[in-house]
Amino acid sequence: MSETFKTGTVTGVNGNLVSVAFDESVIQNEVAFVITEGNERLKSEVIRVRGREADLQVFESTSGVKVGNKVEFSGSLLSVELGPGLLTQVYDGLQNPLPQLAQQAGYFLKRGLYVTPLDREKLWQYTPVAKVGDVLKAGDTVGTVPEGIFDHRIMVPFAWPGEWTITEIIGDGNFNVTTVVAKATNGEETRDITMVQTWPVKVPIKCYSERLFPKDPLVTQVRIIDSFFPVAKGGTFCTPGPFGAGKTVLQHALSQRSEVDVVIVAACGERAGEVVEILREFPHLDDPRTGRHLIDRTIIICNTSSMPVAAREASIYTSVTLAEYYRQMGLDVLLLADSTSRWAQALREESGRLEEIPGEEAFPAYLESLVASFYERAGLVKLKDGKHGSITICGAVSPAGGNFEEPVTQATTKVVGCFLALSRDRANARRYPSIHPLDSWSKYPSIVSTAKVAKAKAILREGNEVNQMMKVVGEEGTPTSDFILYLKSEFIDRVYLQQNTFDKVDSACGAERQEYTFNKLLTVLDKKFDFEDKSQARTYFLKLQQEFLDWNYTPWQSVGFNEAEARIDKMLADA
Ligand SMILES: Nc1ncnc2c1ncn2[C@@H]1O[C@H](COP(=O)(O)OP(=O)(O)O)[C@@H](O)[C@H]1O
Numbered sequence: 001m002s003e004t005f006k007t008g009t010v011t012g013v014n015g016n017l018v019s020v021a022f023d024e025s026v027i028q029n030e031v032a033f034v035i036t037e038g039n040e041r042l043k044s045e046v047i048r049v050r051g052r053e054a055d056l057q058v059f060e061s062t063s064g065v066k067v068g069n070k071v072e073f074s075g076s077l078l079s080v081e082l083g084p085g086l087l088t089q090v091y092d093g094l095q096n097p098l099p100q101l102a103q104q105a106g107y108f109l110k111r112g113l114y115v116t117p118l119d120r121e122k123l124w125q126y127t128p129v130a131k132v133g134d135v136l137k138a139g140d141t142v143g144t145v146p147e148g149i150f151d152h153r154i155m156v157p158f159a160w161p162g163e164w165t166i167t168e169i170i171g172d173g174n175f176n177v178t179t180v181v182a183k184a185t186n187g188e189e190t191r192d193i194t195m196v197q198t199w200p201v202k203v204p205i206k207c208y209s210e211r212l213f214p215k216d217p218l219v220t221q222v223r224i225i226d227s228f229f230p231v232a233k234g235g236t237f238c239t240p241g242p243f244g245a246g247k248t249v250l251q252h253a254l255s256q257r258s259e260v261d262v263v264i265v266a267a268c269g270e271r272a273g274e275v276v277e278i279l280r281e282f283p284h285l286d287d288p289r290t291g292r293h294l295i296d297r298t299i300i301i302c303n304t305s306s307m308p309v310a311a312r313e314a315s316i317y318t319s320v321t322l323a324e325y326y327r328q329m330g331l332d333v334l335l336l337a338d339s340t341s342r343w344a345q346a347l348r349e350e351s352g353r354l355e356e357i358p359g360e361e362a363f364p365a366y367l368e369s370l371v372a373s374f375y376e377r378a379g380l381v382k383l384k385d386g387k388h389g390s391i392t393i394c395g396a397v398s399p400a401g402g403n404f405e406e407p408v409t410q411a412t413t414k415v416v417g418c419f420l421a422l423s424r425d426r427a428n429a430r431r432y433p434s435i436h437p438l439d440s441w442s443k444y445p446s447i448v449s450t451a452k453v454a455k456a457k458a459i460l461r462e463g464n465e466v467n468q469m470m471k472v473v474g475e476e477g478t479p480t481s482d483f484i485l486y487l488k489s490e491f492i493d494r495v496y497l498q499q500n501t502f503d504k505v506d507s508a509c510g511a512e513r514q515e516y517t518f519n520k521l522l523t524v525l526d527k528k529f530d531f532e533d534k535s536q537a538r539t540y541f542l543k544l545q546q547e548f549l550d551w552n553y554t555p556w557q558s559v560g561f562n563e564a565e566a567r568i569d570k571m572l573a574d575a
């Protein structure tokens, strides 16, 4: 065995950081295995090379690792396997399929046990696309197999340089992923193409012809997002908020309701049970877009409680690489990372062990550039066949105490296009989703009229001021006109910004319905009211609010807009 690997010897152990002396050359970020006395092979990554010594970050517990233990260097960078069968999978940060591992080793995982990410036995119904004689490049389509509701493209491996002429091609049929489906030559050598290829996770896949500016809305069906703080297909957004504010619930809603093809969930659990919960619940969620199960077009990357911090870092890169793979097929992918603060903490721990000069709050000085390069892997691209594909990234950030001035939130704020501030106060008041309408912002275009949104935002701001003032002077001391402003702002909040995530109808507010409802809302906001007193005003708004809420819970496909319009118009007229 040792002949095929470069080897080294452990010279020191500091938590998950293992120092190794070696004789030959070692590559930065290459994968190595530390071999324990019990013959366990612990996967690790070279994170620093200093002369004839390398520092390895081990993805497993290093208990029992001793000075003198052997290390094998693999010569390859930390990579993922790409091919049909990724959808529906639950992986850990190193792309080990968790259910299979769990079967082999019981929850949670045994150290040093790795399983191939893609099933080697499963047969896929293959259809060739390329012909003998075609000249192709990396990322071009060779054939397709159906996966879930898509045609999964089998492509020329992304790492192949230059042009390749197809010399042989297999016909239609059912094959496993390692079957050679085509052969190709570049004039110097002939290579096999199978349905599976590998790609290093820290290197972006760039087999597209052009990056485009994200401007089309990604409809999430969450009103406060789509109308007030919109997200673009191929854009980036973050959901910072204190513990318990609703970040995870919001991300689940986004995974279920967003108008995208593929969902990738990168879960770094904050509570111990959270990851188990995801594993238990996710496979049973309905998919309102297809009538099937959401898991059919989802990949989950989970950090298990037995895995040390290093695996958290890997899971971020693994998930975005899988997203790039599906984008390359012309699909729209939503990547939800929960929570990027856990990732940053892993970086901080590693950096501490490496005794690097710390930046703010002991995070590494390069935190900002790592955060930026993660979000940069989002984007809308034009593929060589003219089709578009996109990755939209949403990162949850969980700053201690909800303090947005801390380094991770700050680094994220600098690079994202949309900032959805989750608020403790709103969560406490059960105003869900707890996105704060005054602290959030977006650079992307809304699905409703910008001028009207600006008007609604102004009322929210002024209503808030009146409310603050009322706390001092009381309701009696507040002029009726100001009080009406306050009631209007509460009205917007109650009937539009708040939305019941757990109600089938209210949680799914598509673009058409949002536009319609928003315009109706605006007719109320534009109205000049002439109330005798505050109590009359309050009664009126409460009644109107009830009418709008009824509408929010009514499936409009069954009543239609016309009937709804008649109802609301009558209400407005009656008042
Ligand atoms: N949209 C929502 N509707 C109703 N309850 C919610 C909503 N969002 C959060 N909650 C409540 O708050 C709790 C914490 O939410 P969670 O998303 O886990 O917080 P975080 O991920 O920010 O720590 C949930 O278990 C739920 O009880």
Ligand SMILES: [Mg+2]
Pocket (backbone or CB within 6 Å): 247, 248, 249, 270, 338
């Ligand atoms: Mg959470």
